[in-house]
Amino acid sequence: MVGLSRRSWLGGVGALSLPASWPRRSWANDKFPSRPVTLIVPFPAGGTADTTFRVLATAAAGHLGQPIVVENRPGASATLGAVAMLSASSDGYRIAVTHSAVLRVQLMQKTPYDALQDFTPIIQIGAFNVGMVVRQDSPFKTWGDFIAEARKRPEEVNYGTNGPATAQNLAMVQVADIEKIKLIHVPFKGDSEGIAALLGAHIDAHAGGTILGDLVDNRQARWLAVFSDERLKRWPDAPTLYDLGYDVTAASPNGLIGPKGMPQEVVQRLHDAFKLALFDPQHVAIQEKYGQSIQYRDGADFGEVIRKNFEIEREKIRRAGLLRS
Numbered sequence: 001m002v003g004l005s006r007r008s009w010l011g012g013v014g015a016l017s018l019p020a021s022w023p024r025r026s027w028a029n030d031k032f033p034s035r036p037v038t039l040i041v042p043f044p045a046g047g048t049a050d051t052t053f054r055v056l057a058t059a060a061a062g063h064l065g066q067p068i069v070v071e072n073r074p075g076a077s078a079t080l081g082a083v084a085m086l087s088a089s090s091d092g093y094r095i096a097v098t099h100s101a102v103l104r105v106q107l108m109q110k111t112p113y114d115a116l117q118d119f120t121p122i123i124q125i126g127a128f129n130v131g132m133v134v135r136q137d138s139p140f141k142t143w144g145d146f147i148a149e150a151r152k153r154p155e156e157v158n159y160g161t162n163g164p165a166t167a168q169n170l171a172m173v174q175v176a177d178i179e180k181i182k183l184i185h186v187p188f189k190g191d192s193e194g195i196a197a198l199l200g201a202h203i204d205a206h207a208g209g210t211i212l213g214d215l216v217d218n219r220q221a222r223w224l225a226v227f228s229d230e231r232l233k234r235w236p237d238a239p240t241l242y243d244l245g246y247d248v249t250a251a252s253p254n255g256l257i258g259p260k261g262m263p264q265e266v267v268q269r270l271h272d273a274f275k276l277a278l279f280d281p282q283h284v285a286i287q288e289k290y291g292q293s294i295q296y297r298d299g300a301d302f303g304e305v306i307r308k309n310f311e312i313e314r315e316k317i318r319r320a321g322l323l324r325s
Helices: 006-016 027-031 047-062 080-085 100-108 143-152 169-181 191-199 213-215 264-278 280-288 299-320
Strands: 039-040 068-072 094-101 118-126 132-135 158-161 183-188 206-208 221-226 252-259 292-299
Touching: 027 068, 039 047, 039 080, 047 068, 047 118, 047 158, 047 206, 047 280, 080 094, 080 132, 080 252, 094 100, 100 169, 100 252, 100 280, 100 299, 118 264, 132 158, 132 191, 143 169, 143 221, 143 292, 158 169, 158 191, 169 183, 169 206, 169 280, 169 299, 191 206, 206 213, 206 221, 206 280, 213 221, 264 292, 280 292
Parallel strands: 039 068, 039 094, 158 183, 158 206
Antiparallel strands: 094 252, 118 252, 118 292, 132 206, 132 221
16 A cells, blocks of 8 residues: 655645635636636527627627627527527536516427526516507508508508517507408518518518617608507607507516526626626617616526516406417
């Protein structure tokens, strides 16, 4: 048997023992992040959400000390970011944007995830505001014109959205039910596709993010209505659905999530970096440009928002007759 000298043994103990007065270090906190972080944005490149989250990611990267790589995964009613978290490591190097559609899809159909159990809320960023536009040369000058034509030509007047489970489509389902009209819904993977279809006269109207406001500013389109809780500062003349007599809104809280089981110190590190980025002047400016609102909450409070919103969305979907059994 190989023996150890007293000096060797003491040297080994000395290497492992630290004075009690030395600060205890969290190695996970020290090491994270030691490489780039990937942020999955479940929307097409070039849209409102993609643009604003890229600005946010750039600002947050400066506080993390590592690049944040934005990966677009559009489709499936913008739930692919959440789906990606199911197979991601809990080490914090892959996180995703979440929003109310992740809840709605689960309430409408079978999903591989449970939005209340399978993710770690990191931070709430804000709420998506949406609305509906028509081409500048459209015969529909007002919301009333659109509804009147739909009543005159049932199942002929159409509108596009970014998917069946989006806030804007559910709002339109509610409106159609209230007005007793039949509209044709045309789903797209994102606003970029919907805008192309609108400008190409392939659809009558498109309900999407406030990037549609760029079309309005360029005199390519007109707002028929915005689906937010109140009028948008950038386009104060655009009526809300409330203004038009409907008790309907489509504001969608959004934020960042990670996989289940993330270490708290990693969650905190990400939260702190993104909170600083949230109020960065460039991020504030891009949110104002697109008529979006900043609504900060930490991970615990964002988790509570998700739970409450789940029940709100359940009732909306039930009233629309789309709740899965």
